Every structure is written in C-alpha cells, then in structure tokens.
Amino acid sequence: MAYDSDNVFAKILRGELPTNKIYEDEYCIAFPDLNPKTPVHVLVIPKGEYTDFSDFTARATPAEIAGFFKSVGKVAQQLGLPEKGYRLVMNIGHDGGQVVPHLHVHVLGGKKLPV
Ligand code: 5GP
Numbered sequence: 001m002a003y004d005s006d007n008v009f010a011k012i013l014r015g016e017l018p019t020n021k022i023y024e025d026e027y028c029i030a031f032p033d034l035n036p037k038t039p040v041h042v043l044v045i046p047k048g049e050y051t052d053f054s055d056f057t058a059r060a061t062p063a064e065i066a067g068f069f070k071s072v073g074k075v076a077q078q079l080g081l082p083e084k085g086y087r088l089v090m091n092i093g094h095d096g097g098q099v100v101p102h103l104h105v106h107v108l109g110g111k112k113l114p115v
Pocket of ligand 1: 008032036098
C-alpha cells in the first residue's frame with residue numbers, strides 16, 4: 001500500500017495537528033494516545049514515511065530501524081515503565097486492526113495488563 005501523506009500522524013509530524021509531544025529525537029516522536037486504553041498509553045512513530053511494520057522493515061535502513069527501536073526503549077524509560085513492566089503493540093494492516101496508516105508502536109502500561 002502506498003503511503004498516504006494525509007493520515008493523521010503525518011499531519012502531527014508536519015505540525016499541522018497539535019499534540020502533546022513527550023519525546024522527540026532524530027528517529028521518532030512520541031505523544032499520548034487520544035483514547036488511552038491503559039493509564040499510560042503513548043504512541044511512538046518514526047519520522048520517516050512508513051505505513052506499517054512490514055513497510056518499515058522492507059524499506060528503512062538498518063540504522064533507522066535500530067535507532068527507532070532504541071528510541072522506543074528511551075520513551076518507556078522516560079515514562080518509568082521498565083521497573084514494573086509494560087506492553088508494546090503494533091497493529092499491522094487490515095487484519096491486524098491498524099487504523100492509522102503510519103507505523104506506530106503503542107506503549108501500554110501503568111497497571112497489570114490482562115494476558
Ligand atoms: P491503530 O489501531 O492504528 O494501531 O491505533 C491508532 C491509535 O491512534 C488509536 O489508539 C487512536 O486512539 C489513536 N489516534 C487516532 N487519532 C489520533 C490523534 O489525532 N491524536 C492522537 N494522539 N492519537 C490518535
């Protein structure tokens with residue numbers, strides 16, 4: 001699927017939609033989910049235009065991929081999640097339940113999550 005530059009996260013990246021950015025570096029930005037499912041629910045998105053995990057792993061450079069995942073770890077650290085634990089979720093495509101077609105990692109925590 002071609003990247004749709006009108007998607008909501010592309011607009012957030014371009015500063016066309018407001019968000020409460022909690023973290024930014026050369027690889028990503030992170031901001032709270034609009035409809036949090038857990039006490040802590042943050043989205044981490046790469047700055048590059050990738051529709052989903054499959055697109056990212058196919059087209060991004062190894063440095064971008066490593067940098068992005070290191071950044072996700074930094075976000076979790078900043079949120080104070082590693083001590084008690086947390087969950088990372090990536091919904092991929094139609095069957096995966098992905099709604100916004102720009103790769104994002106859900107960082108979920110702040111309570112014991114059901115298995
Ligand atoms: P998906 O189902 O694509 O993995 O998750 C998309 C997530 O983006 C949902 O959890 C939804 O609440 C969140 N979301 C959708 N639109 C916005 C928005 O404009 N701002 C923020 N912060 N989150 C959004």
